[in-house]
Amino acid sequence: MLILNCPYCGYDKDETELSAGGEAHLKRFGPGASDEEFEGYLFGRANPKGLHFERWCCASGCGKWFHAARCTATLEVFGTYKAQTLEPPQDIKDAISAKRPGWTWRDFS
Amino acid sequence: MSEREFQGYVTIRQKTDHSMFTLRASLASSKVKAALETCLNIAVPQRGTYAQTGGTLLAWMSPDELLIMVPRASGGVAFAALEQALHGLHYLLADVSDARSTFTIEGGSAREVVAKLAPMDVLAAQFPVGGFARTRFAQVAGAIFVEQEDHLNLICFRSVQDYVFGILCGAAKPGSEVRAQS
Numbered sequence: 001m002l003i004l005n006c007p008y009c010g011y012d013k014d015e016t017e018l019s020a021g022g023e024a025h026l027k028r029f030g031p032g033a034s035d036e037e038f039e040g041y042l043f044g045r046a047n048p049k050g051l052h053f054e055r056w057c058c059a060s061g062c063g064k065w066f067h068a069a070r071c072t073a074t075l076e077v078f079g080t081y082k083a084q085t086l087e088p089p090q091d092i093k094d095a096i097s098a099k100r101p102g103w104t105w106r107d108f109s
Numbered sequence: 110m111s112e113r114e115f116q117g118y119v120t121i122r123q124k125t126d127h128s129m130f131t132l133r134a135s136l137a138s139s140k141v142k143a144a145l146e147t148c149l150n151i152a153v154p155q156r157g158t159y160a161q162t163g164g165t166l167l168a169w170m171s172p173d174e175l176l177i178m179v180p181r182a183s184g185g186v187a188f189a190a191l192e193q194a195l196h197g198l199h200y201l202l203a204d205v206s207d208a209r210s211t212f213t214i215e216g217g218s219a220r221e222v223v224a225k226l227a228p229m230d231v232l233a234a235q236f237p238v239g240g241f242a243r244t245r246f247a248q249v250a251g252a253i254f255v256e257q258e259d260h261l262n263l264i265c266f267r268s269v270q271d272y273v274f275g276i277l278c279g280a281a282k283p284g285s286e287v288r289a290q291s
Contacts, residue, residue: 008172009243010157012235014228017245060245062171 002075007082009062021055024067025087025106049073051096051103053088056080069096113274117281119216123274124262127164128184129209130177130191134200137172141198148194149177149187159241159254168241168254176252176264181206210270212277214261221287223253223261225280233258247276 002015023045029037046052052072057065067085069078069092078099079092087108088096096103103109115121134141142153151167153175154160159168165187166178179187188204195202214222224231229244231253236242241254249272251265265273279285 008156011229011242011244016228060250061243062174064171 002070002077004056004066004068004070004077004080006058006061006064007066007080008064009058011061013058013061017058017060019057019059021057021065024053024055025108046106048105051078051100051105053105053108055083071100115274115278115281117222117278118283118286119214119219119222119281121274121277121281122213122215123270124211124213126181127166127178127211128181128187128204128206129211129264130179130188131170131203131205132175132177132191132195132200133173133202134175134195134198135173136169136175138198141195141200144194144198145175145191148190154241157241158239160239161256168252170243170252208267210265210267210273212263212265212273213256214263214277214281215259216281217259218286218288219259219261222277222280223263225287226276227253229253231261246273249273 003012004018005012026041029041050071050073052070054068054070055065056068057063065083066080067083068080069088070076076099078095081089081092112125113123136142136153146152149165149167151160151162151165154167154169156169159166164180168176170176177191184206191202220231220233226246227244229242230236236255238255238258241252243250243252245251246263246265249265249269251263251273254262256262263273
């Protein structure tokens with residue numbers, strides 16, 4: 001069972017109160033983009049065994065979307081943070097570095 | 110709306126004596142806060158809590174949503190006063206009195222009855238008196254707040270009120286106590 005702390009309402013939310021929103025930090029490619037870019041935006045998803053960044057919605061709570069950094073293999077949660085950001089905040093990165101030294105995920109490290 | 114009551118090892122009662130409004134506006138805005146405080150005479154509550162003065166209640170639903178409860182008799186007047194107070198600001202105010210139902214759960218084991226139905230931590234350490242949270246009760250969404258240690262209030266959508274009343278009665282059934290009563 002996954003328990004994530006919603007950074008908006010501050011409550012620990014059980015997995016059954018949340019909606020999963022897939023991979024976080026996607027960059028949208030819309031009109032004017034090449035076919036490859038658009039295809040990548042629509043279908044290209046990482047599916048790592050290990051560290052992953054995901055979007056979650058506090059569906060049975062405050063209704064806000066937030067981001068979570070967690071490990072898909074151990075279900076360990078490194079932290080959650082608000083969605084109004086283009087990359088994970090430093091404290092989240094530090095928390096991951098403490099447990100997974102030398103980690104990389106897409107362009108982040 | 111129906112008044113009904115169930116006497117289990119806690120008392121479940123449906124409350125119908127209030128009007129309920131939803132306000133969407135930025136709670137970080139000092140203008141919105143000032144307008145609400147002037148109109149309702151209650152400070153906008155911190156996240157995860159509610160504030161109550163007399164019969165008026167203000168609850169934190171999300172960073173941009175408040176729930177306002179006023180006595181039913183003064184509902185129309187209060188709604189008009191709020192609209193006037195917020196005039197010119199970016200907001201949305203809706204009367205949702207007929208869309209929601211409220212239940213009170215009273216008794217020494219009120220928290221235990223709620224804990225049977227909701228995945229959230231409703232123990233006093235995590236959810237003290239004055240706390241307000243939105244969560245899930247069995248299969249439906251709802252909100253819960255702690256008025257007193259032995260008095261919790263539950264809000265759900267009216268369309269599922271019979272279901273919620275049913276599961277509350279089931280959870281409060283005499284003989285289904287999880288812990289020995291103190």
